[in-house]
Amino acid sequence: MGIMDILNAAPTNVSRRGFLAGAGSLVLATSLPVRPARGQEASDAPAVQAFMELRADGTVLLKSPWIEGGQGVYTAMAQIVGEELDLSPEHFEVEIAPPGGPFGINGGFRITGGSASTRSSYTLMRRLGASARAMLIEAASAQLGIPAADLTTEPGVVVAPDGTRLGYGELASAAMDLPVPTDVPLRDPETFRYIKAPTPRIDVRAKSTGQASYxxxxxxxxxxxxxxxxxxxxxxxxxxxxxxxxxxxxxxxxxxxxxxxxxxxxxxxxxxxxxxxxxxxxxxxxxxxKWPMPADFSSARFRDTLAKASGEVTPVESNGDAASALDSAETVIEATYDAPFVVHGQLEPxxxxxxxxxxxxxxxxxxxxxxxxxxxxxxxxxxxxxxxxxxxxxxxxxxxxxxxxxxxxxxxxxxxxxxxxxxxxxxxxWSREEDFLRDAPRPLGLARFRAAVGPDGPTALNVEVVGEGPTGRWYNAPAGRDPSATEGISGKPYAIANTQIGQLYLQNPAVIGYWRSVGHSMHDFMYEGFLDEIAQAAGLDPFEMRLKMLENSPRHHTLLQRVGDLSGGWQPGPYAVDGVQRARGVAMASPFGSEAATIAEVSLDLGTVKVHNIWTAIDPGQIVNPAVIEAQVQSATALGVSQTLVEELVYENGEPTARNFDMYPILRPDQMPDVHVEIVESGAEMGGVGEPGLPTVGPAIVNAVAQLTGRRVRSLPLSKHDFG
Amino acid sequence: MELTVNGQTHTVDVDEDTPLLWVIREELGLTGTKYGCGIAQCGACTVLVDGVATRSCVTPASVVAGQDIKTIETVEETDVGKRVVEAWVENQVPQCGYCQSGQVLAATALLSETAQPSDEDIEYAMTNLCRCGTYNKIRAAVRQASEA
Incomplete structure (x- = not known):
């Protein structure tokens, strides 16, 4: 069981996804809200005293179940709790909650990952804030001799009908001794002040002055x-x-x-x-x-092994009869796509x-x-x-x-x-060299596509994803039920009459890991690239063909139109800008509960691909902090551009050939496109924001390159192809 | 050897080839300067040596003895440095933050030398890597600090 997959798939009832034997031993991150603090009566009251310390100066120390690593989760937690507590987020100090107790879970399945932190704890955090506010009002009621029902709050203050004002700081100690109320009503979202606002992140100054400690x-x-x-x-x-x-x-x-x-x-x-x-x-x-690396292991040979692998393909998704449709089709196209091992390359060793x-x-x-x-x-x-x-x-x-x-x-x-x-x-x-040597890289992945193509696009699609996902490796998810092995090829929204998607499991000799957006980081590149090949074979515009395939999926249809508008209207090109030809490509993805659509604009510079602009429309359903979402899409875009243009961890003789950023380049400032983000809040269930901006970037770029050069890239990164 | 860091002269007893980075971090206890790659690729270790952005991970401490070394801890002591930090905060540049000491100092060196940098000046000076991809925000912040 991969936490990401669980949280991603069903934040409120993950057990139905439990593909592990003995899944009963697993308690999920989402059970966190109802675990009482030690010493509390077993009830569904949130563990206010454990999560929050109300201080005499009116500030709050909040324990976040989620670790901060730049994704802005400490700020999001402060916004959510502050909204219900009625205290501005700037008055919060946030630190990581210790293991166990009300923060941890049986079996230890609290993870900061899967773009799941905010969405999986949103209600808990609101209830914490609301309960604490009720306790402050109760304490004020006792102190003033005025019924609680007659008291209200303004940010940081309890206010009585006669205008008497008691700061949260003065009430803190009395309030924290009170029992935690259950069933406190939550604020009407129409009245939100902090949630949905572009609240500045609370750690930015410390991180701009060298004061943040790692x-x-x-x-x-x-x-x-x-x-x-x-x-x-x-x-x-x-x-x-x-x-x-x-x-x-x-x-x-x-x-x-x-x-x-x-x-x-x-x-x-x-x-x-x-x-x-x-x-x-x-x-x-x-x-x-446990997993010794074969002395003759080479990533290039491993890619060929995956390409030729035969064996049982475990079904993941199917509808219609893809085999028959392919057999009887007049036009069938096929292609094999692959993506390399990549390291995390986080800058802190x-x-x-x-x-x-x-x-x-x-x-x-x-x-x-x-x-x-x-x-x-x-x-x-x-x-x-x-x-x-x-x-x-x-x-x-x-x-x-x-x-x-x-x-x-x-x-x-x-x-x-x-x-x-x-x-x-x-x-x-660990020196950087040791980090490269023992990192758990994103697995090299490969998929084999076949499509039957009619005048309106694909009539049948068969995909065999070959290899192993990190959730198979670390949580024993069997083939066919390991989303990390196929997500981005499975889970696509397009209407295709006959579809058969399966996984051909083949163990990866490397110690593989989760990499931002996991399976999506490569599979959407493969799928969306092949989708453009289908459009080409059908003689259709790739943007228009996608719109048509999404006619019955209004959320996706809208999102695609919005990214088209954001980019100034869909125009594949090529067209000249300052005398240099540019072209555009489009791609969509459905990662981690959110939806994304991206258009990329590229040109060639001395035979290498230059990405000028990335336009992304993202629909996370509901939002907490638009500034954080924009920053996360920028960040995910950078990693997406980086892996598409230049990243590849090569193994020869059982060893990675690169041990640092000299032999393994990552995106430089001059390679960064201008990123334009539009947030579309559809009102659907809240999705993640840390990873969903990544998967569309690679295929949009590769599709733009095909539009510009006529060359279809099916193997990343682009730097290994010469476009001169 | 004697090193002048943030206006104070320190006597440190280290091997001649000890990189300035590790003297700053381990002998002087100033941890705002970061180790990222050790081979001058990423710039997380950037400090100012006589005002010039310098990658301290490959600079032997002995080479800069007697020069004026400034680290992120005192960046706000100059008007330019203060402007850069304010622009960083206003533009909400940092994400994980690990590279930002170096980024802020690289920007401070640039703007101290060239008050009104061209796009090319910025591209030439701002070469530090950021794995969170804050490059658009960095550019906006440098622009803003230069216009203040």
Whole structure:
């Protein structure tokens, strides 16, 4: 079970998606709202005292179940609670809630991911705010001797009929001692002041002045610093450091450690550790790993293996009779699409600080998207009980899926081992090179398409998606029921009379992970690219053909028209701007409960693709902060352009050939298009906003390139194709 | 060696080849300057050396001994720096924020040198990477700070 898929699919009743054996042990993030705080009567009252501290100065400390990593979730939480509490978001301080208690879930399935944070906790946060406001009114009532029903609030103040005003700060302590009321009515959305407003994010000044502190900045008394070098290929183990005594004698070096598949140097300072490690002569031998990388693994060969794979195709979606329709069709087109491994490339390198305490407990400071799961693993590694682990989650210097619990991609198990071995707190930092080596990349993916094409577009579509999704890897989702393996090819809104979509499972030798928008990050590129091929084969305009295929889906039809309007009216081109030919492409996606439509404008510059403009219309159903949505679409667009233009992690001989941003470029400022965003609030159920801006970007660009050059790109990134 | 950082002279006992980045972070305890790649690709480690944006991860500390080194912690002590920070806040530039110390200092160096930069000037000076893709906002903020 992938949390993303669960939350994405059914935020209020995820258990029906439970494809795991023993799904009864899984409690979902959405059960969080009704778990009472310790000491509270078992009721459905929200755990106000656990989540909120009302302070004497009238400000609120709010514990967010979700970690902040740039997506603006702390601000969103402050807006939502503030709306019902009647307190402006600027008076909130937000920090991450600790693991467990009312914040955590049995089995640890609280995750910050799947673009699910706000939508899955929206009602809880509103109820928290509303209940706290009722408690403040109750406290004022007792103090003033006036019935609660006669009191009202203005932002931060309880107001009596006679004009008496009591600030929330004065009432805080009395209010927090009161029982939490249930069934407090929520505000009429028509009267929202903070929700739906472009509220400034509360952490922007600290992040503009170097004051924001991340895991890599953590300092603990008496700590040592550690650097690590992993075996170049997963599955190898360190045999020896042949110049060990020389390394141990280097300045600042405390000790050298042979770990599972790695060698670590612990020193007084990180640079000393790093320098000593660089000087270490390490020999490697075959060792143990859960997923050892074959010594001859090559990503290029793996792509060919996927392309040729045969075997059982597990159905994912079907309607009509695609096989018969394809057999009897006059015009059938087929194509194979692929997308490469890509790294997360979050700018903060992974780190973890571990301290074993005299009483046997463990303190851990680290980046994570799943606190309860990290506690569980940490306890296992340290050989202690989960209750003895204190996890201090730090804000994330970018994540994009990097900080889930992955078998070999997280530094904290090593930090724990080093803290145990040295008897001192240890902060372990992975260099960028080690991050590239042990990241859990987005899997290389491939799909084989066949379509029967009639005069109005496709009459039948058959797609075989070959490979493995991260939800299969990490949550045992079987083929056919692993959305991460097919989403973006499955779940499309277009009306096609006969459709057959299936997954041909083939294990990926790499340790694969979740990457922003997960399966959508590549599958929508494949599907929407092939859809343009169908339009071309039918002699239809790709925009008009999509509109026609969406005639019975008003939400999508509207969205496509809106992005056309946003771009100044659909015009595929080519046309000249300043003497250079440009063209446009269009694509749509339905990721994480939201809908997106994008038009891209491209030209060629010395044989490489230049993206000038991206217009995206996004419909998240209902919104909390339009400024955050706009920022998230900008950000998702940048990652989408980046992976489309330049990103590809290549493996040869079982090792990635790139170990840093020199050999693995990511989007530069001069490659960034102007991004134009329109938010369409359809009123549908609230969807996500962190990921949905990404999936449409690649296919819109690739479709624009085909329009401009006549060349259909079916394999990313564009940088490996010469358009000169 | 002696290093002048944010107007204060510090005596630090480190190997000559220790990168300025790690002296700033580990010897002086100023963590606003970030480690991103270690090979001068990303610019998260940008500091000002005699006013010039400099990637401290590949700059040996010994090379800049005696020069005027400024880190993000004191950026608001100059009018230009203050304007840049205000423009960053007003344009809501940062997302994860990790690269933004470097971005703010790169912009401060640019505007200190060229008060009214052209688009080309901005493109030439603002080369730091941002994985959150805040590039449109960065450009808008640099523009705004230059017009203030």
């Amino acid at each position: 895991a890599i900045d953590v300092t603990v008394d008496d700590m040592l610093l550690a650097a690590i070098r992993h075996a170049p290929r997963l599955g190898l183990a360190p045999d020896a450091v042949t110049n060990l005594s020389e390394i141990e004698a280097m300045r600042g070096v405390h000790s050298v450690h042979m770990l599972d598949g790695a060698v670590a140097v612990v020193a007084n300072k990180f640079w000393q550790a790093q320098k000593a490690l660089a000087a270490a002569d390490i020999t490697w031998t075959e060792g143990q790993a 992974p780190s973890a600080t571990a301290r074993m305490n005299d009483d046997g407990t463990l303190d851990l400071w680290l980046p994570n998207q799943a606190p309860e799961q990290f506690v569980g693993r940490a306890a296992e590694v340290a050989g202690i009980d989960g209750s003895q682990v204190r996890l201090h989650s730090q804000i994330l210097g970018g994540f994009f899926g990097r900080h889930f619990l992955y078998e070999t991609a997280n530094p904290f198990p090593q930090a724990i081992k080093l803290a145990q071995a040295t008897g001192r707190p240890v902060k372990l930092i």
